[in-house]
Amino acid sequence: MAKVDFDDTRPACLSLPICDMLPYRSASDFFSEFGDADIEVTDGRGGSVRRSRLNELAKWWQNQSAAPTEEALNGNVVHWPIRKDDSHSAPLQSVIDDVTRHLIDGHADRSCIFDLYEFTPIPRFAWAIIGQKSVPVKAHQDMFGTASWNLLFVGRKEWSFWGPELSVIESVQPSWTFEQRPGELVWIPENWWHSVRYKDASICFSKNLILRRSVDFVLQSMKSRAPRYAHILEAVLLIEQRGKADVA
Numbered sequence: 001m002a003k004v005d006f007d008d009t010r011p012a013c014l015s016l017p018i019c020d021m022l023p024y025r026s027a028s029d030f031f032s033e034f035g036d037a038d039i040e041v042t043d044g045r046g047g048s049v050r051r052s053r054l055n056e057l058a059k060w061w062q063n064q065s066a067a068p069t070e071e072a073l074n075g076n077v078v079h080w081p082i083r084k085d086d087s088h089s090a091p092l093q094s095v096i097d098d099v100t101r102h103l104i105d106g107h108a109d110r111s112c113i114f115d116l117y118e119f120t121p122i123p124r125f126a127w128a129i130i131g132q133k134s135v136p137v138k139a140h141q142d143m144f145g146t147a148s149w150n151l152l153f154v155g156r157k158e159w160s161f162w163g164p165e166l167s168v169i170e171s172v173q174p175s176w177t178f179e180q181r182p183g184e185l186v187w188i189p190e191n192w193w194h195s196v197r198y199k200d201a202s203i204c205f206s207k208n209l210i211l212r213r214s215v216d217f218v219l220q221s222m223k224s225r226a227p228r229y230a231h232i233l234e235a236v237l238l239i240e241q242r243g244k245a246d247v248a
């Protein structure tokens with residue numbers, strides 16, 4: 001497959017043939033494959049809201065029923081964490097891996113530092129994200145100063161971006177706005193503000209990446225917000241330092 005060349009210090013919307021590689025072709029394929037899954041519904045920051053059956057959410061998604069727990073889903077998209085150690089979501093791990101491999105092929109500096117190691121407690125920061133038509137995702141920067149990719153599988157979304165130098169973006173015009181269509185992958189560089197509006201009910205896959213170039217920032221951010229992750233990152237960095245010392 002061809003190398004994916006783009007400036008990864010700026011937001012990008014890339015047309016990739018990756019949707020052709022997915023094992024399902026439509027939302028109904030997706031829901032019939034994973035409908036039984038007992039999924040964790042999280043808010044946009046990854047905080048757990050509650051658990052739900054994907055089947056219930058499918059009806060809501062298709063606008064055939066109210067949200068299963070209205071207060072939890074009102075104005076929210078559903079983040080379904082994809083994890084190798086969870087039998088329901090594990091099959092989706094290969095999609096996440098394929099997309100990530102495709103993006104980093106020939107660009108090793110785009111790899112996520114955590115993905116270089118196999119230890120079970122390492123978080124993979126990967127999700128399927130499901131949202132209804134018209135849902136707005138408020139402007140935010142992704143967690144801990146990670147970069148991320150977001151591959152749309154079904155639907156249409158409108159994205160707006162603001163530069164990372166801004167501390168407040170209220171009433172500032174976005175520097176870039178575009179529509180994402182199925183098969184297109186949005187690249188979100190570290191600390192770029194972004195907001196999303198769902199033009200259709202949509203399903204996407206997404207993964208956050210700790211890039212080498214911003215690892216100091218991520219570590220500081222994790223130390224203050226999520227010490228558990230900071231400990232894992234420190235351990236990984238220590239292993240790397242020792243590896244270098246052994247070679248020297």
Ligand SMILES: O=C(O)CCC(=O)C(=O)O
Nearest residue numbers: 077129137142150196204
């Ligand atoms: O719903 C979306 O696709 C946007 C998701 C997003 O920005 C996030 O999960 O951080």
Ligand SMILES: [Fe+2]
Nearest residue numbers: 140141142194
């Ligand atoms: Fe985001």
